[in-house]
Amino acid sequence: MKIALDAMGGDFGPDPLISGADLAYRTFGTHPVLVGDRKILEERIRALSLKAPFEIVDSKDVIAMTEKASDVRRRRGSTVWMATELVKRKEVDGVVSAGHSGASLASAMWVLGRLDGVERPAIGTILPSLTGHFILVDGGANVDCKPSHLVSFAHMGRVLARHLFSKKDPRVFVLSNGEEETKGNELVQRTIESLRESRVPWFSGPIESRDIFSGEADVVVCDGFVGNVVLKEAEGLAQTIIGMMREAAGESLRSRIGGLLLRPSLSRMKKRLDYAEYGGAPLLGVNGLFVISHGRSNSLAISNAMGMADRLAKSGLTGTIAQDIAKIPTGGSLP
Amino acid sequence: MKIALDAMGGDFGPDPLISGADLAYRTFGTHPVLVGDRKILEERIRALSLKAPFEIVDSKDVIAMTEKASDVRRRRGSTVWMATELVKRKEVDGVVSAGHSGASLASAMWVLGRLDGVERPAIGTILPSLTGHFILVDGGANVDCKPSHLVSFAHMGRVLARHLFSKKDPRVFVLSNGEEETKGNELVQRTIESLRESRVPWFSGPIESRDIFSGEADVVVCDGFVGNVVLKEAEGLAQTIIGMMREAAGESLRSRIGGLLLRPSLSRMKKRLDYAEYGGAPLLGVNGLFVISHGRSNSLAISNAMGMADRLAKSGLTGTIAQDIAKIPTGGSLP
Numbered sequence: 001m002k003i004a005l006d007a008m009g010g011d012f013g014p015d016p017l018i019s020g021a022d023l024a025y026r027t028f029g030t031h032p033v034l035v036g037d038r039k040i041l042e043e044r045i046r047a048l049s050l051k052a053p054f055e056i057v058d059s060k061d062v063i064a065m066t067e068k069a070s071d072v073r074r075r076r077g078s079t080v081w082m083a084t085e086l087v088k089r090k091e092v093d094g095v096v097s098a099g100h101s102g103a104s105l106a107s108a109m110w111v112l113g114r115l116d117g118v119e120r121p122a123i124g125t126i127l128p129s130l131t132g133h134f135i136l137v138d139g140g141a142n143v144d145c146k147p148s149h150l151v152s153f154a155h156m157g158r159v160l161a162r163h164l165f166s167k168k169d170p171r172v173f174v175l176s177n178g179e180e181e182t183k184g185n186e187l188v189q190r191t192i193e194s195l196r197e198s199r200v201p202w203f204s205g206p207i208e209s210r211d212i213f214s215g216e217a218d219v220v221v222c223d224g225f226v227g228n229v230v231l232k233e234a235e236g237l238a239q240t241i242i243g244m245m246r247e248a249a250g251e252s253l254r255s256r257i258g259g260l261l262l263r264p265s266l267s268r269m270k271k272r273l274d275y276a277e278y279g280g281a282p283l284l285g286v287n288g289l290f291v292i293s294h295g296r297s298n299s300l301a302i303s304n305a306m307g308m309a310d311r312l313a314k315s316g317l318t319g320t321i322a323q324d325i326a327k328i329p330t331g332g333s334l335p
Numbered sequence: 336m337k338i339a340l341d342a343m344g345g346d347f348g349p350d351p352l353i354s355g356a357d358l359a360y361r362t363f364g365t366h367p368v369l370v371g372d373r374k375i376l377e378e379r380i381r382a383l384s385l386k387a388p389f390e391i392v393d394s395k396d397v398i399a400m401t402e403k404a405s406d407v408r409r410r411r412g413s414t415v416w417m418a419t420e421l422v423k424r425k426e427v428d429g430v431v432s433a434g435h436s437g438a439s440l441a442s443a444m445w446v447l448g449r450l451d452g453v454e455r456p457a458i459g460t461i462l463p464s465l466t467g468h469f470i471l472v473d474g475g476a477n478v479d480c481k482p483s484h485l486v487s488f489a490h491m492g493r494v495l496a497r498h499l500f501s502k503k504d505p506r507v508f509v510l511s512n513g514e515e516e517t518k519g520n521e522l523v524q525r526t527i528e529s530l531r532e533s534r535v536p537w538f539s540g541p542i543e544s545r546d547i548f549s550g551e552a553d554v555v556v557c558d559g560f561v562g563n564v565v566l567k568e569a570e571g572l573a574q575t576i577i578g579m580m581r582e583a584a585g586e587s588l589r590s591r592i593g594g595l596l597l598r599p600s601l602s603r604m605k606k607r608l609d610y611a612e613y614g615g616a617p618l619l620g621v622n623g624l625f626v627i628s629h630g631r632s633n634s635l636a637i638s639n640a641m642g643m644a645d646r647l648a649k650s651g652l653t654g655t656i657a658q659d660i661a662k663i664p665t666g667g668s669l670p
Contacts, residue, residue: 130579140512143518143521177475177564209564210570223520235545240464262584266580
């Protein structure tokens with residue numbers, strides 16, 4: 001598969017990006033198409049002695065992290081817009097960007113467009129659980145949602161879980177403030193009603209945020225505001241607890257030795273919590289494969305994001321979502 | 336101060352509750368008024384050799400955790416209703432209940448009533464941060480909120496922070512999906528606008544969930560659905576990380592020894608994360624002091640909840656909130 005990479009986006013410049021693309025070629029056989037300033041990229045490829053058969057598409061304009069997402073519409077020569085156009089023209093099978101995530105979303109919406117029947121594309125963020133991983137939809141694309149949006153997030157999340165985790169019957173939950181179906185705010189209650197009425201056999205009901213990391217759920221559905229709160233809290237709390245542990249381990253000679261002995265085991269644990277394992281979050285509901293990576297991605301994260309894009313392109317994620325969404329009864333009632 | 340305790344509510348029966356009341360008497364000098372089945376309570380007080388000068392108000396009806404919260408209105412002889420009536424009649428200075436939290440809320444609303452100008456009472460939940468504690472309002476009482484509700488949560492949370500943390504100028508934030516005031520869903524954006532328009536000098540703007548544990552905020556405001564998600568995620572994630580650590584520490588002889596050496600430091604850390612430190616969450620905006628405790632509270636949590644109720648009654652929390660709310664300009668614009 002050929003995967004385009006916005007080779008200038010991200011917090012640390014092109015080096016971790018192009019090293020990640022090189023690693024993806026060596027690990028997954030993914031053919032990297034770099035979109036960025038040809039002169040800079042060729043110079044960095046030489047400097048880092050990278051050997052992958054890079055294709056380069058020249059683009060000198062980068063949407064900076066501090067700029068407005070909507071600017072991208074007026075800057076069709078920007079790296080993220082041009083990389084997305086390669087997908088549209090079927091010159092590549094998917095695109096990865098660690099740049100301005102609002103600009104990525106806007107490019108995907110404007111260049112690729114929404115799939116028929118999808119009111120709102122959503123981000124499928126992959127998080128670790130005690131037994132593996134689960135998908136949170138929406139990871140932050142839509143801050144105000146209607147029940148019909150959440151219903152389509154449930155469908156799209158389920159398709160992603162089947163493609164990504166190779167599970168025939170992923171368990172799909174709606175995030176709520178209690179396990180009882182009588183709990184929930186109005187949005188959640190109406191979403192649950194709608195999913196119950198449509199009699200999809202795979203809907204498992206509401207789940208509390210305390211249980212989402214237990215491994216019980218493959219997909220957890222919520223609006224993008226709540227999704228953002230959940231994601232960033234996990235990030236902040238993991239850092240806080242690890243910070244407290246580090247402090248605890250430095251308290252006495254005894255605990256310092258304990259900390260040293262535990263270090264290899266703890267670094268394996270940290271790896272499990274690390275977002276780099278999947279490296280990115282696919283945008284669900286647009287007409288083409290777009291994987292959004294963290295601005296702070298290192299080369300391993302980029303390589304894994306490109307590997308994921310490669311796998312999802314091969315397995316035909318976009319086509320399966322299109323077929324699945326076409327089957328949703330409109331109006332939330334049975335056909 | 337005299338504090339009433341719903342002595343039959345909670346997941347583990349009266350023993351941890353009355354032991355907690357005894358501990359509160361010895362630690363804070365709080366006079367405990369137990370509401371529950373006199374015969375059972377007297378028998379358990381003897382069996383546990385408790386020495387506090389308990390007053391007992393006889394009540395044989397308990398709202399079970401599985402019953403409906405609204406049932407409490409038809410059961411005015413239930414422990415939680417009768418305990419709340421003691422506050423109303425000024426026979427005690429506050430009440431603590433670890434029973435059915437919906438029934439606690441309903442009792443407080445019906446028996447004590449709302450303070451003038453408060454549309455929706457809210458729960459002020461106290462959470463640990465890297466440098467101390469912060470208050471999350473609403474911790475779960477109102478799942479669907481308007482901007483005016485969140486504005487009053489900000490005011491009430493600030494008053495609670497002043498009483499609880501003895502800070503003259505607590506920093507009050509609104510939980511959002513970005514640090515920029517242009518982010519947020521409609522509810523959050525309109526809340527921020529309203530607080531900016533009212534020109535309260537203590538409003539610090541939006542905060543992301545990743546930063547709420549850093550110690551920067553004294554008060555974090557959100558609707559009760561999001562508050563519940565934040566609280567339960569913190570609980571679930573702390574357990575998951577501690578579970579992973581335990582697993583990591585058992586992986587090899589080397590890491591087992593490391594884990595043993597670290598144990599005293601880690602148990603101090605666990606104590607910091609423990610909800611028992613404050614033991615309960617005050618209900619803000621009702622006409623009387625009501626502290627809601629966790630159903631799984633142990634005696635230390637109950638003792639601390641009673642001690643907090645004692646302090647907040649002494650410092651006149653309810654009166655200060657009433658005065659502060661009276662000053663909020665209605666309609667979200669300047670007076």
